[in-house]
Amino acid sequence: MKIGLVGFPGSGKTTVFNALTGLSAETGYGATRGKTNLGVVKVPDARVDALAKLYNPKKTVYAEITFCDVAAAATPGEGKGLDERVLGAMREVDALCHVVRGFANAAGEAPQPLVEAHDFEIEMNLSDLILIETRLERLKKEKAKPAEKELLEKLKAHLDAGKPLRSLEILTATDLGSISGYRFLTLKPLMLILDVAEADAAKPVPPDLTEYARKSGLGLVVLAGAVEMDIAQMAPEEQKDFVASLGLDEPAAGRFIRAAYALCELISFLTAGEDECRAWPLRKGSSAHKAAGKVHSDIERGFIRAEVIRWEDLVKLGSEAKCREAGKLRLEGKEYTVADGDVINFRFNV
Ligand SMILES: Nc1nc2c(ncn2[C@@H]2O[C@H](COP(=O)(O)OP(=O)(O)OP(=O)(O)O)[C@@H](O)[C@H]2O)c(=O)[nH]1
Numbered sequence: 634m635k636i637g638l639v640g641f642p643g644s645g646k647t648t649v650f651n652a653l654t655g656l657s658a659e660t661g662y663g664a665t666r667g668k669t670n671l672g673v674v675k676v677p678d679a680r681v682d683a684l685a686k687l688y689n690p691k692k693t694v695y696a697e698i699t700f701c702d703v704a705a706a707a708t709p710g711e712g713k714g715l716d717e718r719v720l721g722a723m724r725e726v727d728a729l730c731h732v733v734r735g736f737a738n739a740a741g742e743a744p745q746p747l748v749e750a751h752d753f754e755i756e757m758n759l760s761d762l763i764l765i766e767t768r769l770e771r772l773k774k775e776k777a778k779p780a781e782k783e784l785l786e787k788l789k790a791h792l793d794a795g796k797p798l799r800s801l802e803i804l805t806a807t808d809l810g811s812i813s814g815y816r817f818l819t820l821k822p823l824m825l826i827l828d829v830a831e832a833d834a835a836k837p838v839p840p841d842l843t844e845y846a847r848k849s850g851l852g853l854v855v856l857a858g859a860v861e862m863d864i865a866q867m868a869p870e871e872q873k874d875f876v877a878s879l880g881l882d883e884p885a886a887g888r889f890i891r892a893a894y895a896l897c898e899l900i901s902f903l904t905a906g907e908d909e910c911r912a913w914p915l916r917k918g919s920s921a922h923k924a925a926g927k928v929h930s931d932i933e934r935g936f937i938r939a940e941v942i943r944w945e946d947l948v949k950l951g952s953e954a955k956c957r958e959a960g961k962l963r964l965e966g967k968e969y970t971v972a973d974g975d976v977i978n979f980r981f982n983v
């Protein structure tokens with residue numbers, strides 16, 4: 634899963650990228666011009682921590698996602714818009730996190746988060762519209778594919794009304810399949826990240842931005858990018874003390890990473906034992922059979938049963954045997970829909 638950090642030039646994308654990944658890509662307005670930074674991050678997971686405490690395993694493995702700091706516009710001073718190359722790079726990712734500037738920049742410009750969030754949505758909307766119009770022009774000449782034409786006309790009307798495609802509820806799975814090749818920006822899951830100055834980290838989010846996010850059904854995370862970037866550079870022990878001194882339980886980056894993970898419609902199922910405690914990413918709504926395939930193709934092929942325990946029960950009762958005694962271990966078949974936080978032991982035969 635690749636999640637794009639996107640936004641207007643100088644909005645704080647690379648700063649947030651560093652805060653999330655602990656890397657030190659060059660920041661500063663224009664520093665990322667022509668470059669794309671990539672970083673893999675572990676998804677913090679208290680359930681994995683709790684299981685690892687119980688089993689003391691040789692290996693502890695967290696789920697991972699990739700963040701991509703999508704390069705800013707091509708030339709400095711070109712204005713605030715997004716160029717084709719940036720829009721193209723945005724099409725490559727699975728979900729978008731829009732980094733909105735919430736701090737006064739070096740030029741002394743006050744932040745205008747609501748304007749920025751809205752303008753960015755318009756840029757994406759226009760970009761999708763242009764794709765559709767180009768395609769419709771071609772279809773007109775070909776005089777074929779009436780179904781595709783009809784569908785694209787519907788999408789166009791929705792975009793013309795200023796609405797993102799993700800809010801078009803009439804799309805069926807078949808529709809979505811047939812348009813997946815376009816990689817429409819306004820169809821991708823989207824979340825807002827407001828990058829604020831340190832002094833504003835604990836202040837309430839501007840109500841107009843909260844309202845905008847609520848109305849558009851978008852997640853919203855507030856994060857003091859510059860401080861979080863410093864935190865990410867610290868040794869773990871130092872990090873803990875510093876975060877506590879700010880009055881937080883954990884770095885905001887952790888909260889954000891989990892939100893981005895959920896944005897991609899991913900859940901985690903867990904496996905636990907003396908060898909390894911591990912979180913496995915799985916698309917929400919997937920079957921136990923599919924989950925088995927994540928662990929190993931042999932397990933998928935020879936699937937017999939999934940032994941499922943809720944992680945809370947396992948941690949509370951202390952062992953699989955105790956869970957079995959207490960009736961907290963369930964036997965599930967191939968079709969069982971895996972839930973977030975299920976600890977699964979697959980029985981298989983090859
Ligand atoms: N005060 C303050 N400054 C910040 C914060 N986040 C970023 N900045 C500053 O804003 C400038 C731009 O930040 P970047 O993270 O490089 O922004 P960007 O979106 O990657 O910029 P481009 O790649 O040019 O589009 C840098 O000088 C940062 O130090 C913040 O939370 N507070």
Ligand SMILES: [Mg+2]
Pocket residue numbers: 646647648660661663664665666702705
């Ligand atoms: Mg940058």
